[in-house]
Amino acid sequence: MLSLFKRFKEGLARTAGGALGKIAGLFSKKIDPADIELIEETLLEADFGYDTVRDIVSAIESEFKRDKELRGRRAAEIGAEVLARILAGAEGELAEAEGSNPSVVCLVGVNGAGKTTTAAKLAKILGAGGGVVLGACDTFRAAANEQIREWARRLGVRLVESAHGADAAATAWDCWAAAKAGGAKWLVLDTAGRLHTKENLMGELAKIRRVLAKNDPAAPQNSVLVIDASLGSNSIAQARAFHKSFGLTGIIVTKLDGTGKGGALAGIYRELKLPILYVGLGERAEDLQKFNIRAYANGVFGLEQ
Numbered sequence: 001m002l003s004l005f006k007r008f009k010e011g012l013a014r015t016a017g018g019a020l021g022k023i024a025g026l027f028s029k030k031i032d033p034a035d036i037e038l039i040e041e042t043l044l045e046a047d048f049g050y051d052t053v054r055d056i057v058s059a060i061e062s063e064f065k066r067d068k069e070l071r072g073r074r075a076a077e078i079g080a081e082v083l084a085r086i087l088a089g090a091e092g093e094l095a096e097a098e099g100s101n102p103s104v105v106c107l108v109g110v111n112g113a114g115k116t117t118t119a120a121k122l123a124k125i126l127g128a129g130g131g132v133v134l135g136a137c138d139t140f141r142a143a144a145n146e147q148i149r150e151w152a153r154r155l156g157v158r159l160v161e162s163a164h165g166a167d168a169a170a171t172a173w174d175c176w177a178a179a180k181a182g183g184a185k186w187l188v189l190d191t192a193g194r195l196h197t198k199e200n201l202m203g204e205l206a207k208i209r210r211v212l213a214k215n216d217p218a219a220p221q222n223s224v225l226v227i228d229a230s231l232g233s234n235s236i237a238q239a240r241a242f243h244k245s246f247g248l249t250g251i252i253v254t255k256l257d258g259t260g261k262g263g264a265l266a267g268i269y270r271e272l273k274l275p276i277l278y279v280g281l282g283e284r285a286e287d288l289q290k291f292n293i294r295a296y297a298n299g300v301f302g303l304e305q
């Protein structure tokens with residue numbers, strides 16, 4: 001939790017213009033209307049979206065009307081409170097299967113979102129509870145098997161893969177069967193990157209879902225969109241499209257460590273009300289953390305944990 005806060009804060013501080021620095025720079029002064037405008041611009045730049053920015057700024061403005069001595073730090077606290085309220089309910093958990101079937105986590109998303117890295121990070125977290133299988137269902141990209149094989153080797157996790165070009169749904173079937181036979185508690189399926197606007201590629205996801213459901217009608221228990229925070233507001237359209245064709249149960253937001261565009265997750269939550277399960281804060285296996293509203297909201301406004 002502390003690390004989410006710290007990393008996110010560092011990420012924001014690093015971006016062009018230093019969004020966080022701008023807000024934190026106001027902490028010890030009495031704010032004026034120009035400062036409120038600066039907060040507004042900073043939040044818009046970070047892709048918080050018009051509705052969220054309006055809610056935050058009007059809360060600060062009404063406090064400023066009441067108290068002309070309002071300090072920047074208090075304004076930031078008000079902002080963090082409003083943001084936390086907007087995100088109320090956004091923390092979520094992975095769902096587990098009933099009985100002895102593996103609990104399936106199927107990761108989907110556009111090219112380069114961070115699916116494979118996230119699959120590995122999840123395998124590390126879930127493997128600690130006993131028994132995880134990584135399923136290499138990206139049979140499309142040439143080097144996909146090598147990449148996930150290397151992660152599995154490093155983490156000491158069991159991997160099920162098939163040949164490059166094989167049917168992804170058939171691979172998902174094999175992965176499930178292997179996880180079940182091996183008594184694994186979790187099955188984490190990596191899938192190929194696909195553009196949400198390509199119907200045939202989205203259809204492949206529906207096929208994976210159908211095939212898994214033949215083994216266990218409740219599988220996949222988790223249909224998770226992996227989304228790159230640096231895409232900002234573009235990610236909302238993506239999330240909507242994946243949700244429509246795949247019926248998402250949650251979202252994992254990656255690359256929150258290196259972007260000033262981390263605001264889009266508020267927009268996604270506002271619109272789709274899908275839980276944000278984890279956030280990616282770096283490229284290493286240990287850089288995946290549970291989403292924590294308080295740490296995120298305080299990080300955005302440069303406040304202490």
Ligand SMILES: Nc1nc2c(ncn2[C@@H]2O[C@H](COP(=O)(O)OP(=O)(O)OP(=O)(O)O)[C@@H](O)[C@H]2O)c(=O)[nH]1
Pocket residue numbers: 109110111112113114115116117118138141191192193194254255256257258279280281282283287
């Ligand atoms: N800084 C940072 N980099 C990340 C994070 N997650 C993934 N990456 C990097 O993003 C790049 C793409 O990650 P992949 O996991 O290969 O993405 P993918 O979605 O599997 O990509 P495709 O399979 O090609 O669609 C890699 O260089 C990762 O190291 C994160 O949370 N933070």
Ligand SMILES: [Mg+2]
Pocket residue numbers: 115116117138144190191192193
């Ligand atoms: Mg991949």
